[in-house]
Amino acid sequence: MISVNNLKFSYQKEKSFHFPDIKLSDGEDLLIIGESGVGKTTLLHLMAGILKPERGSIVFDSVDITEIGKQSLDQFRGKNVGVVFQKSFFIRSLTVMENLLLVQNLAKVKQDKQRVESVLDQLGILDKRKNKPYSLSQGEQQRVSIAMAVLNKPKVLLADEPTASLDDKNCLKVLSLLKEEASLEKAHLVMITHDQRVKAHFKNQMEL
Amino acid sequence: MNIFKLSVKNIVDRPLNTFLSLLLLALGVGLISLVLHISTIVEEQFEKNIKGIDMVTGAKGSPLQLILSSVLHIDDPTGNIELVEAKKLMQHPLVKKAIPLSYGDSHKGYRIVGTERSYLDLYEAKVAKGKIWEKSFEVTVGASVAKVLELDIGDHFFSTHGLVSVETAPGHEEHPFTVVGVLEPTNSVIDQLILTSLESVWEVHDHGNEHQESDDEHEKEEHMPHDDHEMHEEEHNHRYEEDKEITALLVKFRSPLGTIQIPRQINENTNMQAAVPSYEISRLFNLLGIGVETLKVLALAIILVSGISVFISLYNSLKERVYEMALMRTFGASKWQVFTLVVNEGLILSFLGFVFGTLGCYMALAILSHLSNNSFVFSFLDIINSKDTFFLFLLTIGVGVFSSIIPAFKALRVNISKTLGES
Numbered sequence: 001m002i003s004v005n006n007l008k009f010s011y012q013k014e015k016s017f018h019f020p021d022i023k024l025s026d027g028e029d030l031l032i033i034g035e036s037g038v039g040k041t042t043l044l045h046l047m048a049g050i051l052k053p054e055r056g057s058i059v060f061d062s063v064d065i066t067e068i069g070k071q072s073l074d075q076f077r078g079k080n081v082g083v084v085f086q087k088s089f090f091i092r093s094l095t096v097m098e099n100l101l102l103v104q105n106l107a108k109v110k111q112d113k114q115r116v117e118s119v120l121d122q123l124g125i126l127d128k129r130k131n132k133p134y135s136l137s138q139g140e141q142q143r144v145s146i147a148m149a150v151l152n153k154p155k156v157l158l159a160d161e162p163t164a165s166l167d168d169k170n171c172l173k174v175l176s177l178l179k180e181e182a183s184l185e186k187a188h189l190v191m192i193t194h195d196q197r198v199k200a201h202f203k204n205q206m207e208l
Numbered sequence: 209m210n211i212f213k214l215s216v217k218n219i220v221d222r223p224l225n226t227f228l229s230l231l232l233l234a235l236g237v238g239l240i241s242l243v244l245h246i247s248t249i250v251e252e253q254f255e256k257n258i259k260g261i262d263m264v265t266g267a268k269g270s271p272l273q274l275i276l277s278s279v280l281h282i283d284d285p286t287g288n289i290e291l292v293e294a295k296k297l298m299q300h301p302l303v304k305k306a307i308p309l310s311y312g313d314s315h316k317g318y319r320i321v322g323t324e325r326s327y328l329d330l331y332e333a334k335v336a337k338g339k340i341w342e343k344s345f346e347v348t349v350g351a352s353v354a355k356v357l358e359l360d361i362g363d364h365f366f367s368t369h370g371l372v373s374v375e376t377a378p379g380h381e382e383h384p385f386t387v388v389g390v391l392e393p394t395n396s397v398i399d400q401l402i403l404t405s406l407e408s409v410w411e412v413h414d415h416g417n418e419h420q421e422s423d424d425e426h427e428k429e430e431h432m433p434h435d436d437h438e439m440h441e442e443e444h445n446h447r448y449e450e451d452k453e454i455t456a457l458l459v460k461f462r463s464p465l466g467t468i469q470i471p472r473q474i475n476e477n478t479n480m481q482a483a484v485p486s487y488e489i490s491r492l493f494n495l496l497g498i499g500v501e502t503l504k505v506l507a508l509a510i511i512l513v514s515g516i517s518v519f520i521s522l523y524n525s526l527k528e529r530v531y532e533m534a535l536m537r538t539f540g541a542s543k544w545q546v547f548t549l550v551v552n553e554g555l556i557l558s559f560l561g562f563v564f565g566t567l568g569c570y571m572a573l574a575i576l577s578h579l580s581n582n583s584f585v586f587s588f589l590d591i592i593n594s595k596d597t598f599f600l601f602l603l604t605i606g607v608g609v610f611s612s613i614i615p616a617f618k619a620l621r622v623n624i625s626k627t628l629g630e631s
Contacts, residue, residue: 045625050538071542078540085628091533092528093221093388102211107540111209148539 001025002156002188007056008154021204029182029189031198034208040192044158049077060155080106082149086161088141090133096144097129100151107152119147123177124207142174150181157182159191163198171197211545215552218460232514233561237604238568240507244596245573248502251493255398257367258485260330262467265297265474266456271483272492278309279485281319281397285312289451289480297457302466307458310409313367318353320367320402322409331396338389344408348389348400363387367412383412409536410452421423438530511607518557519611522550526615533619534627554612555605
C-alpha cells in the first residue's frame with residue numbers, strides 16, 4: 001500500500017509544486033501523465049526518497065519515508081524502491097552480473113547469483129551477464145536497468161519516461177516487461193510519462 | 209561485489225592513468241628509499257669499521273686519504289712511515305693499543321694487509337676454517353674474499369702492486385702466498401681483506417727491489433733458490449729495526465685526552481701525520497650530505513607529482529562517474545560509501561606504489577651489493593623494519609589520502625536528483 005498526502009516541494013521561492021494525493025492499494029499500478037515542467041520527475045524523486053519534500057507524507061505500507069533519517073533512508077530506498085530512469089546508467093567498470101551483485105550489496109541484501117541469473121533470464125538477457133553494460137544495445141541496456149530496479153524485490157517500481165525515446169514496437173515491449181516484472185515481484189508500478197501511447201495500458205491514471 | 213572490489217575494478221578500468229600514477233609513486237618511493245638505505249648502510253658500515261680506532265698515524269698527505277686507505281681500505285696509501293718512529297709512539301703512556309699495518313699490494317682487487325693478531329680482535333673476527341697466519345707468506349682471508357675468489361686452505365696466489373684487479377698488473381711472482389685460514393663473516397672491512405704478517409709484506413718488497421735491480425743475476429741463480437732465500441733472511445734480521453717501514457698505525461687511547469693532544473703533537477713535531485677517523489668520516493658525510501639531500505628533495509618532488517597525478521586521474525574520472533555515484537546512491541549507497549569508494553582508490557594506488565617502490569629499492573640494493581662483491585650486506589627484513597621505511601609508508605599513504613580527498617568530497621556531495629534528472 002502506498003499513500004502520498006499533501007505533498008509540497010519547492011526548488012526556489014518562485015517555483016514550488018503542490019502534488020495531488022495518491023493512494024494505491026496492493027496490486028495497483030499508476031500512470032502519471034503530464035507535460036514537461038509540471039514536476040513529474042520531482043514527484044518521482046520524492047517518492048524514491050532522493051528529494052525531501054517541504055511538507056507532506058509519503059507512506060510505504062506503514063513507513064513514512066519523509067520521517068526517516070538520511071542514513072536509513074538510503075538503506076530503505078535500496079531495499080524498497082526500484083527506479084528505472086529514462087536513460088540507462090551503469091557502473092562502467094563492472095560487468096552486467098557485477099552491476100547487479102553491487103545492487104544487492106548496496107541494499108545490504110545477501111548477494112545471490114542465482115537470483116541475479118533468474119532475473120536476467122526473465123528479461124531474456126542471461127547470455128549478456130559477462131558483458132560490460134555499455135557495450136550492449138539500447139534495448140538490452142534498458143532490460144539491464146529494469147533487472148537492477150527489480151532485483152531486490154522492491155515495494156514500488158518507479159519508471160521515469162522509460163518509453164520516451166522508443167518506437168511503437170519497442171515501447172510496447174518495455175511496457176509489458178515493466179508490468180510483468182512488477183507483478184512478478186509484487187511491486188506497484190508507478191510510471192511517469194508524457195507519452196500518450198501508454199495511456200491505454202493503465203487502469204489507474206493521474207494528470208499533473 | 210562490494211565497495212572495495214569496485215575500487216579495484218575502477219582502478220583496473222583506467223589502466224593508463226593507473227600505470228602513470230603507479231610509475232611515479234614507485235619511482236619516488238624507490239628513489240627516496242634507496243638514498244636513505246644506502247646512506248644508512250654506508251654510515252653504519254663506516255662507523256663499524258672505525259669503531260675502536262681513535263687515531264691513525266701514517267705518512268704525510270691528505271688525512272681523508274689516510275683514513276680511507278688505512279681503515280676502510282678503499283684508497284691508496286699516503287706513503288710509508290718508519291717502524292722506529294711508530295714504535296716510539298706505541299710507547300706513549302696515553303696509548304692503550306696500537307696496531308701496525310703494512311699494505312699496498314693486492315690479489316685480484318683484494319688488499320693484502322700485513323699486521324698483527326690484535327687487528328683481528330679489533331673487529332672481533334674469528335677463524336671459521338684453518339688457522340691464523342704464523343709463518344711468512346701464510347695468509348688468513350676474509351669471508352667475502354674466500355667466497356668471491358673461491359679460495360680455500362692450501363691455495364696459492366701471487367700479489368700485485370696497488371689495488372688494481374687487472375691480471376697484467378705488475379706483480380711479485382716469486383713469492384706465492386698460501387691460504388692457511390678463512391675468517392667468519394664480520395660484516396666489517398676485514399671480510400674484504402687478505403691478512404698476513406708484517407714480515408710477509410716486508411719480504412715481498414725487499415725481494416721485489418732486489419729482483420728489479422738484478423734481474424739477470426737472479427735468473428742465473430734460479431737453480432739455487434734455497435741459498436737465495438737464506439741470504440735474504442739474514443739480511444732482514446740485520447735491517448729489521450732500523451729500515452723497516454709500515455704504512456699506518458691504528459691507535460686507541462687510554463683516555464679522550466689522547467685524542468686532543470697526540471694528533472697535534474704528531475702533526476707538528478714529526479714527519480708523520482695523524483688523523484682522527486671519526487672526524488674525517490663526519491667531514492666526508494657532510495660533503496656527501498649535500499648530494500643525499502638533493503636526491504631526497506628530488507624524490508620527494510616525484511612523490512608530490514605522483515600525488516598530483518593520482519588527483520588528476522581521480523578528478524577526471526569523477527566527471528564521468530557522477531552518474532555512477534548518483535546511481536549507487538539510488539540503489540541504497542550512503543554518502544560515506546561513495547566517499548570511501550574514491551578514497552579507497554587513492555589508498556590502493558599509493559599502497560601499491562609503496563610496495564613496488566620498496567621492492568624496486570630492494571632489488572637495486574641487491575644488484576649493487578652483488579656488483580660490489582658483497583662489500584655491503586643488508587637484509588630485506590632490515591629494510592622492512594627500518595624507521596625510514598615506516599615514515600615513507602606513512603608519507604605515501606598520506607599522499608594517497610590527500611590526492612583523493614577532494615574528489616571524494618565531490619562524490620559525497622553529488623546531487624542525485626539533479627544528476628539523474630537533467631541527463
